[in-house]
Amino acid sequence: MRSHGAALLGRSKVAPVSRNNAGLSTDRIIVEALRIIDGQGLRRLTMRRLGDAMEVEAMAVYHHFPLGKEQLFEAIAEYVTDVHRARTAEEEADAALGEEDGAGQGGADTGAEDAADERTWDERLRSWAQDYRAALLKHSGALPLLINRRPDTEAAVRSLELQYAAFSEAGLEGQDVVNAAAALESYVTGAVVHEVRAGGLESPHPARLDGRFPTVTGLRHTALDHEQAFTEGLERLLKGLVPGG
Secondary structure (H helix, E strand, O other), X not given: OOOHHHHXXXXXXXXXXXXXXXXXXXXXXXXXHHHHHHHHOHHHXXXXXXXXXXXXXXXXXXXXXXXXXXXXXXXXXXXXXXXXXXXXXXXHHHHHHHHHHXXXXXXXXXXXXXXXXXXXXXXXXXXXXXXXXXXXXXXXXXXXXXXXXXXXXXXXXXXXXXXXXXHHHOOOOHHHHHHHHHHHXXXXXXXXXXXXXXOOOOOOOOOOOOOOOHHHHHOOOOOOOHHHHHHHHHHXXXXXXXXXX
């Protein structure tokens, strides 16, 4: 028979497991993982470091992602690209703020979120592109996770449905709809990569601007406003993709 002290020791070994599973959710794990990626880089994300950040054992993380880091990466990629989720969260936060500001004055219209999107096709695409750009820029450290993963998650298909429906409403059909949506997403992703690279590490041996590059040298003091360039380029793209757009 074990001593009373041994029994207590045995219970002390079991207790942390139950505490580690308390309050943990898939979304909380993803959000904490993104904090690590945003602050330290993708390579610094490990299950142990993630557990330490949430003050739980790594096995508690595996309880939600039993297939390990690759399954977590899939979930992070979907979370980052889920423009609908991000937009809904923003609208809910605005509604809550409106209820506080309008206390005693009827509050916010809680039925507005269930209304159909009655914006024009180009307004919907413009909004999606801006939201998608913002999401990718916010978590640019996770960009490598998107490159080798097929966009077949529910979040990706939801965005594709929005794009296909908008371009169809604009008058495109069949292959033209598919091509237009691909061009739009390529534009947004490419613009984000360009902006992230512009703020990245300098080359240890940068090229010397001289007579070999007369045009670049002449414009070297012309600053690039990424926000303005993206907005103007998006307008030109939408007009070019849709006749009469």
